[in-house]
């Protein structure tokens with residue numbers, strides 16, 4: 389864990405407590421200095437998964453930054469009595485870094501999502517960020533990550549975005565990050581959104597902290613995954629009672 393920000397620990401997971409802007413400034417200077425950096429953007433689902441999987445908890449402990457991705461984390465922090473500044477989502481962080489990379493001639497390696505999605509992502513990135521060097525792309529349905537990691541080692545990109553969903557993306561990053569001293573970040577379903585295959589919630593839903601509700605009505609099959617939220621809030625409240 390890099391100690392340049394204060395932390396708020398929610399159910400054992402230490403989140404950085406800062407603004408998106410300050411966070412980006414710190415990350416950009418680390419990338420420029422080629423400091424090996426592992427970012428996890430975590431939501432309640434990840435926190436609950438880590439509670440039940442010590443291996444994954446260990447992986448989180450080895451990350452440099454864990455950001456609050458999701459209003460549930462901010463709610464949890466408020467319940468504990470240590471409110472946090474703001475959400476720092478994987479998708480917004482990735483977009484900001486792509487744009488910064490474009491302005492500063494940086495390079496990126498993109499791995500994840502279905503083959504048609506990643507090829508659309510490559511097209512979108514080439515059009516919207518023409519000065520950013522895309523030094524490699526691969527879909528997320530590989531059998532073996534070793535050849536991809538070997539290529540990343542050869543290319544030495546400034547940033548690697550891995551969009552294969554949790555826990556796999558963090559497991560792979562923890563295992564392979566030392567093959568490239570750049571930024572490594574798991575970005576979940578972000579390539580589906582960037583390519584236009586999935587729509588992000590309209591601004592109204594985002595501004596009213598109802599992104600989760602938008603996802604639920606557009607992708608009802610996620611109901612099972614979302615049932616973790618009430619359990620998470622219950623566990624946070626219990627942790628407060630136990631600490632008194």
Ligand code: UDP
Pocket residue numbers: 500501502527528529551552553554575576577578579580
């Ligand atoms: N995915 C992948 N390889 C796999 C499993 C999933 O590339 O073996 C991709 C999937 O196509 C999707 C992303 O990983 O683009 C996971 O998206 P999801 O919305 O589940 O992630 P979240 O943002 O909720 O973590």
